[in-house]
Amino acid sequence: MSEDRARILNMLAEGKINAEEAERLLDALDARTAAPAATVPGLSAIKGDPAPLINALPKFLHVKVDGDEGEKVDVKIPLALVRSGLKLTSLIPPQAMEQLNSQMAESGMSIDFNNFKPEDIDELIEALREMEVNVDGSNGERVRVYAE
């Protein structure tokens, strides 16, 4: 289930929209590839323009861990933190950036932060919309990571 569909169903479950409006939103999602959300008939009649809902970037990164002995961890991280962190990397002094890149390479992560451009940030966060990581351990532990 895509995050947009899950969001619409959550709104229906919370009573923020009724079944008819939910159906229109789901139809709009299906028709999104054929036409912009704003031109789909009937959408404008829904209270609170749904286009921002459909086209909004994910705002939080959720990390949920259920341990095998009952322990649970639930972390909600604002994606604005990722955005600010990436913008910050573009201003790190060159000599510090070289050290950072070499340390990352020694740790097995060949990432050159010089290549991150602020205009790529929205694209990166948009790509997180469909990201979902589900890990089920052999002892019953579960890890779930997704953006919403």
Place this chain on the structure above:
Amino acid sequence: MFPPMLLYLRIAAPDRSRAGIWLPLFLVWLLLLPLVVLVLVLALVADIVLFVLGQKYHHYTLLLLRAFGLLGATRGMIVHITSDKTNVDMELV
């Protein structure tokens, strides 16, 4: 973007319900404000000197401002940890 103003913190044993506390982080920022202003002024002076000397990198002021923006981006962070011995709830508002 403003830094988080309040920190909600609750640490309790699973079998005991204990109310959390709200810590006024804005008081901490107010106390640190003179130091922050001083550091920004020094960074600005450094940037001007580096620019006059023709150095390629002279963005320390902007770097500090972006670092403060990073702090502001932590607003809305929520952490819930549940274990057999301790439950921890933390929220930055």
